[in-house]
Amino acid sequence: xxxxxxxxxxxxxxxxxxxxxxxxxxxxxxxxxxxxxxxxxxxxxxxxxxxxxxxxxxxxxxxxxxxxxxxxxxxxxxxxxxxxxxxxxxxxxxxxxxxxxxxxxxxxxxxxxxxxxxxxxxxxxxxxxxxxxxxxxxxxxxxxxxxxxxxxxxxxxxxxxxxxxxxxxxxxxxxxxxxxxxxxxxxxxxxxxxxxxxxxxxxxxxxxxxxxxxxxxxxxxxxxxxxxxxxxxxxxxxxxxxxxxxxxxxxxxxxxxxxxxxxxxxxxxxxxxxxxxxxx
Amino acid sequence: xxxxxxxxxxxxxxxxxxxxxxxxxxxxxxxxxxxxxxxxxxxxxxxxxxxxxxxxxxxxxxxxxxxxxxxxxxxxxxxxxxxxxxxxxxxxxxxxxxxxxxxxxxxxxxxxxxxxxxxxxxxxxxxxxxxxxxxxxxxxxxxxxxxxxxxxxxxxxxxxxxxxxxxxxxxxxxxxxxxxxxxxxxxxxxxxxxxxxxxxxxxxxxxxxxxxxxxxxxxxxxxxxxxxxxxxxxxxxxxxxxxxxxxxxxxxxxxxxxxxxxxxxxxxxxxxxxxx
Numbered sequence: 001x002x003x004x005x006x007x008x009x010x011x012x013x014x015x016x017x018x019x020x021x022x023x024x025x026x027x028x029x030x031x032x033x034x035x036x037x038x039x040x041x042x043x044x045x046x047x048x049x050x051x052x053x054x055x056x057x058x059x060x061x062x063x064x065x066x067x068x069x070x071x072x073x074x075x076x077x078x079x080x081x082x083x084x085x086x087x088x089x090x091x092x093x094x095x096x097x098x099x100x101x102x103x104x105x106x107x108x109x110x111x112x113x114x115x116x117x118x119x120x121x122x123x124x125x126x127x128x129x130x131x132x133x134x135x136x137x138x139x140x141x142x143x144x145x146x147x148x149x150x151x152x153x154x155x156x157x158x159x160x161x162x163x164x165x166x167x168x169x170x171x172x173x174x175x176x177x178x179x180x181x182x183x184x185x186x187x188x189x190x191x192x193x194x195x196x197x198x199x200x201x202x203x204x205x206x207x208x209x210x211x212x213x214x215x216x217x218x219x220x221x222x223x224x225x226x227x228x229x230x231x232x233x234x235x236x237x238x239x240x241x242x243x244x245x246x247x248x249x250x251x252x253x254x255x256x257x258x259x260x261x262x263x264x265x266x267x268x269x270x271x272x273x274x275x276x277x278x279x280x
Numbered sequence: 281x282x283x284x285x286x287x288x289x290x291x292x293x294x295x296x297x298x299x300x301x302x303x304x305x306x307x308x309x310x311x312x313x314x315x316x317x318x319x320x321x322x323x324x325x326x327x328x329x330x331x332x333x334x335x336x337x338x339x340x341x342x343x344x345x346x347x348x349x350x351x352x353x354x355x356x357x358x359x360x361x362x363x364x365x366x367x368x369x370x371x372x373x374x375x376x377x378x379x380x381x382x383x384x385x386x387x388x389x390x391x392x393x394x395x396x397x398x399x400x401x402x403x404x405x406x407x408x409x410x411x412x413x414x415x416x417x418x419x420x421x422x423x424x425x426x427x428x429x430x431x432x433x434x435x436x437x438x439x440x441x442x443x444x445x446x447x448x449x450x451x452x453x454x455x456x457x458x459x460x461x462x463x464x465x466x467x468x469x470x471x472x473x474x475x476x477x478x479x480x481x482x483x484x485x486x487x488x489x490x491x492x493x494x495x496x497x498x499x500x501x502x503x504x505x506x507x508x509x510x511x512x513x514x515x516x517x518x519x520x521x522x523x524x525x526x527x528x529x530x531x532x533x534x535x536x537x538x539x540x541x542x543x544x545x546x547x548x549x550x551x552x553x554x555x556x
Contacts, residue, residue: 001374002386004367008430012405013393019404032407076298082291093299096306098546099539101489103507104528107514108309111521119308122324154302163547183287212397215491219511233399233492240403241496248403259400266395 020259023252032246042253050227051235051254058231058261060142062210065149070202072150073157074195077165078187091162098155102215109148110135110220135221138228145220145229149213157202164198165191207265211258232258309532312525313337320521336526343517346527348502349509354534356424356494356505357487363425364483365476368434373464375435376442377450393432399492406496420503424494428487434479441475442468474548481542488535506531 024042026034045051076094080087097105112119113134121131134144168191176190192199214233217223223230223238230238232254240251312320316333319326340346374380375387405427409415414423445468453463469476494505504512513527539546 001370001378002380005371005390005430005435006386008367008427009390009393009432011408012427013396013401014389016401016404016408017396019407020401023403072298076295079291079295079298082288084288084291084295090295090299094302097302099536100306100309100532101491101507101535103489103491103511104309104532105305107510107524107528108305108312110514111312111524112305112308114518114521117321117325117521119325119327125324151302151305159547208397212399214399215507215511218491218495219514236399236402237492237496241406248407252403255400255403258397262397262400263395 017259020252020255023248024256026249028247028249030246032240032248034249038249042250045250046253046257053227054230054232054235054254057142057227057229058211061146061149061213061229061231062207064143064146065153065210065213066203066206068146069150069153069157070199070206073154073161073202074192074199077158077161078191080162081165081187081191082183091158095155095158095162097151097153098159100152100155102152102213103219105152106148106216106219109144109151109216113144113220136225138225141221141225141228145216148216148220149210152216153206153209157206160198160202161195164195168194204266208262211262211265232261309525310529312521313529314526315522317520317522321519333522336522337530339520340513340523340526340530343523344509344513344527345501346506346509346530349504349506349531350534352421352503353488353506355421356490357484359421359425360428360487361480361484363429364431364434365480367430368438368479369464369469369476371430371435372438372442373460373468375439376445377447377460390432390435394436402492402496409497415497415499417500417503420498420500423497424505427493431479431483434483437479438472438475441472445471474545477542478545478548481538481545485535485538485546488538 023034025037025039027036027038027041028034073094080091080094084090100108115121115131115133115136118134120134124130124132132140135141172194173186173190176186181189212233213231214237217229217231217234218237221229223234236251236254236258239245239247239254311329313336314332314334315326315329316331316335319329319333371390375383375390380386409423409426412423413419414426449467450463453467458466489507490505491507491511494508495511498504498508510524510527510531514524517523
């Protein structure tokens with residue numbers, strides 16, 4: 001009964017994993033077929049080339065798409081705890097971005113960011129501020145793509161944190177209230193510590209997710225302008241597939257780097273964060 | 281008392297301000313879909329339509345074969361969902377109830393697949409699938425679903441659910457002459473519907489929303505999925521935002537339906553890893 005899954009994983013996960021390593025150590029002809037063994041050549045190229053910028057962009061993209069989305073959702077979920085009316089409707093409203101795929105959300109943001117007729121510039125214009133080239137200005141494009149990504153992740157974060165809040169036992173909160181804890185004190189001393197498993201989970205999952213982001217970059221900026229939004233995954237795509245490029249060797253070496261980064265991120269996060277997390 | 285309600289009013293105001301950036305793209309995605317060029321293609325663009333321009337909806341079908349994209353996505357996501365449910369149910373049953381050699385080691389291998397990002401192994405997979413000729417015509421469907429026929433996440437979540445059943449249940453069933461097959465389909469699966477639904481909703485949404493794999497794999501427009509179709513519509517009709525947003529709104533309807541109808545299963549599935 002394990003056979004079907006084992007066969008699928010062997011063929012489409014473990015064999016390709018070995019194959020990626022193999023390809024990363026070989027050259028290839030212009031059609032992508034592997035040629036001679038080149039050893040660490042592709043890896044050496046990374047040290048000298050523009051690869052450092054790609055890694056820096058990936059780090060910035062991850063940082064500025066994960067942190068604001070997690071903190072923003074935490075802030076909203078804590079406010080929703082203030083016993084106000086219409087909490088359920090508000091929670092659903094804040095969770096709505098979850099229903100949008102990366103592609104549909106990105107296309108909406110492409111329309112909003114349109115330099116000539118987009119709403120983003122329309123708003124700035126009515127405030128008397130000059131137009132901004134959201135996706136073609138090298139210093140603005142990455143923050144703009146990050147902002148769109150924060151929006152895409154927001155709904156999911158709300159859902160996870162809301163589920164966490166509703167799992168907190170009311171007795172604990174009530175006891176804290178009787179002891180005089182309200183508002184900020186209640187949130188910082190009781191709710192946030194009790195939410196730490198969900199926050200930890202969100203940070204891990206969002207970081208992994210951010211490192212794998214592709215659709216929004218392909219739709220909004222195609223890695224540009226001037227490579228300003230070329231993250232690691234987009235760089236793999238560019239080398240291997242974009243514009244008829246079939247540089248599978250170099251792309252595979254980058255894929256190995258991606259694998260190593262993802263594995264070590266997970267390990268580091270578990271190592272550092274696990275100790276600070278409060279489990280019931 | 282006065283101070284208390286002042287605090288409550290502040291909460292409302294802050295939440296209202298926070299809701300604006302969250303809800304605006306949702307609003308614009310749908311309202312923009314029925315805004316005419318007079319509202320959208322001018323500067324500054326209107327935020328509220330002056331008249332409802334339903335023509336966008338029919339125009340978008342003329343610009344791209346949106347109906348065909350729908351069918352393709354339904355086939356792709358439907359096939360992946362059904363296949364992953366079946367393989368996950370089988371594997372979860374084996375891990376939960378059968379005595380197998382090297383069971384723990386095999387289970388760790390399953391979990392290890394969760395750590396391997398798809399993007400890191402996409403090149404050899406692409407070379408294999410295109411080498412087998414699965415990028416043209418109807419075979420495209422096969423290329424779209426083959427790598428995604430099994431799921432460690434589904435196996436893991438269903439195994440957790442199956443482990444809730446007492447082992448006596450299995451022993452009793454075996455003594456009664458009820459084989460593994462009947463035990464699985466007559467007892468375990470019907471009693472695990474909520475968990476199966478949670479996996480199903482999750483798998484369907486992630487399959488329906490796939491972007492990277494269909495983008496590099498599909499060669500024939502006829503077999504394009506909805507997500508890629510929408511992105512191509514965005515590139516092709518940049519001057520007609522109304523048309524683009526109409527396509528976006530139409531493509532969102534199935535996911536919105538799944539998210540609303542399957543809401544409690546979604547929360548269940550996505551917190552499976554968060555709650556201990």
